[in-house]
């Protein structure tokens with residue numbers, strides 16, 4: 302069987318791979334880079350540096366520097382294209398000059414916030430938009446080729462991001478979010494939000510977090526299909542991508558326990574009336590086109 306291509310907009314695997322003091326240990330991860338390299342023909346993966354809640358902003362910054370140094374010297378298989386992102390602006394700690402370090406480290410996506418309220422502004426579930434500093438962060442990103450990511454943002458921050466990006470004629474993305482019409486959750490996008498991302502030229506990665514997929518918190522591959530079909534029905538097919546969040550979720554949906562299972566998932570999409578070309582777009586081509594159009598470079602490029 303011919304191998305698929307995969308472009309995944311989000312995983313938290315770095316936190317498992319490079320956990321301080323755990324180097325060289327056998328750590329079980331959901332996403333095994335070597336296995337993915339064998340399972341897919343071309344494999345592009347955005348690796349997020351996520352700051353656990355227990356870290357203070359300054360510890361989170363140290364963790365970013367540590368992780369950046371680790372991934373910069375990681376030897377990836379030939380067919381793997383790694384990209385670096387930051388999940389949560391908390392680690393900026395209100396220090397504008399850190400943005401230069403981030404940019405020079407090859408970070409191509411900044412997920413503006415993660416949880417609660419930080420120096421950038423409010424996350425989902427809060428009524429807080431950007432702080433003044435946060436607005437400066439967004440402008441810096443738009444002026445310096447870092448793509449703003451509204452997954453985890455409050456609705457207020459989402460709206461402000463959309464407005465500012467429009468003024469700049471720049472796209473923004475939601476790297477790992479599902480449909481709020483299918484599952485009412487503050488982490489998911491309403492139809493208007495999805496359209497707003499798509500109209501900016503951005504893309505939306507479907508998350509595999511069961512809590513985003515279904516109200517019961519239990520999910521299988523069929524739940525993922527429902528979110529994809531809903532987004533496809535909104536008329537912006539080339540904006541639909543995958544942002545699986547392996548190693549960021551406790552239990553992936555049944556049938557999608559690891560990225561290798563995505564090959565079967567593609568068959569399921571087809572069984573649900575999704576064409577080969579559309580499925581190829583979701584798996585790889587849509588994200589590939591977005592990264593090419595916006596001249597987004599992998600780590601060490």
Ligand SMILES: [Zn+2]
Pocket residue numbers: 388453477546549
């Ligand atoms: Zn996340």
